[in-house]
Amino acid sequence: MHSAPPVAYPLGRSSLQAGSLLAVWLAGAAAWVLCAFFAPALGWRLWLLALAVLVAGSGAAWGWKNSAIGVLHWDAQCWHWESTAYQSGTPVRRLLVVLDFQRVLLLRLENQDHARLWLWAERKALPERWLDLRRAVYAHQRLSPQSADSHAQGLSA
Numbered sequence: 001m002h003s004a005p006p007v008a009y010p011l012g013r014s015s016l017q018a019g020s021l022l023a024v025w026l027a028g029a030a031a032w033v034l035c036a037f038f039a040p041a042l043g044w045r046l047w048l049l050a051l052a053v054l055v056a057g058s059g060a061a062w063g064w065k066n067s068a069i070g071v072l073h074w075d076a077q078c079w080h081w082e083s084t085a086y087q088s089g090t091p092v093r094r095l096l097v098v099l100d101f102q103r104v105l106l107l108r109l110e111n112q113d114h115a116r117l118w119l120w121a122e123r124k125a126l127p128e129r130w131l132d133l134r135r136a137v138y139a140h141q142r143l144s145p146q147s148a149d150s151h152a153q154g155l156s157a
Helices: 015-038 044-065 127-141 145-156
Strands: 007-011 070-074 079-083 090-100 104-111 116-122
Touching: 007 116, 007 127, 015 044, 015 116, 070 127, 079 104, 090 127, 104 127
Parallel strands: none
Antiparallel strands: 007 070, 070 079, 079 090, 090 104, 104 116
């Protein structure tokens, strides 16, 4: 089996993620407006619901703003994640494509300590290397889970 060529690709905040979070928050805000419109009085339950909508929106915005940003490297043998937290890069034990929208990928990375990191890859971040990233991601996934685990254990030895 031929290996995919080496690639380095920037990952980070996704406009699809931001749009989805905003749409869900707007649906919650619209539900509050409907409740307030049809309620006979603005009681404490409606104000609690308003607070919940505001807290959820703030949490979603904070989560999106503080989501991991870095570079995913494929050296034709294994994956490495490099970010401000992992400046020297850390080996990726397992990489899984969770969602594939052709121009946007949601990836789940797992390091040697089994910590998981969810990252978005968008074509617009580096269009000239997008197909290289997709080839590398899917070529790597074709390995069986057992061979991927043995490969990762060989790297840590």
